[in-house]
Amino acid sequence: MDKITATIVFESLASGVRLDIFRLLVKAGEEGLVVGEIGRALGIPPTNLSFHLKALTQARLLVVEQQGRFQRYRANLALMRELIAYLTEECCSGHPEQCFDQDSESGCCDTQTPLS
């Protein structure tokens, strides 16, 4: 992942509303949710919801599929994994010893060789 992509993804997640949408769709899993369901679940009016869904989709954090007159949205977990990888590299770059092999709350990666 490059810096520009990372910035766009961060922007997408840097909003309580969009973070709620994303987390809801992660929970919804492979089935995903249609716009009306998301709106009802989170109490967001349609136009505003469209605005945020567009942002998340343009950032590729969401994937959309048309089903008749419904739009079904799903979370793009692959991109989330890429983001985690990017942060891990950022976090470790040049200084892996600061990032690993110590008491960490992350519960992630501690036992692995850091990325180059």
Place this chain on the structure above:
Amino acid sequence: MDKITATIVFESLASGVRLDIFRLLVKAGEEGLVVGEIGRALGIPPTNLSFHLKALTQARLLVVEQQGRFQRYRANLALMRELIAYLTEECCSGHPEQCFDQDSESGCCDTQTPLS
């Protein structure tokens, strides 16, 4: 990490300028850098730099130490680890099979049991 903290951290990283600052300070390591050095390295004028450093510090992504009339900033890698842990949980919540045990570019966590 809670949702509010995560949002604040994402906001901090959702700016090319701030992402540059953070990455520079990760590279700088334990020694950190003083404001003038950061400004010269990235070509950011002092007042604007102060603005972004304040945002990053309030988000706790940076830690600052006064040294005479200099302010030395360092990256807070512990918080970055917490963020990675949060994203990992988000990413896996309820659907670990989508997040792990498959071809992943992340190179991270794949061999581990996902978080609850």
Place this chain on the structure above:
DNA sequence: GCATTAATTAAATAATAATTGTATTATTGC
């Protein structure tokens, strides 16, 4: 003490982002 340097604060402006209301597009079922 005074001039110099480092950095921040404060105030004004410019630029973006979020929200709301209205209108439009497209699909469904009759």
Place this chain on the structure above:
DNA sequence: GCAATAATACAATTATTATTTAATTAATGC
């Protein structure tokens, strides 16, 4: 075809962020 529904596009407004200039605070060295 027509009414009803799902969702988005557009336009206007509001709110938030980013940037710049000028002024201030605080530490250093003479």
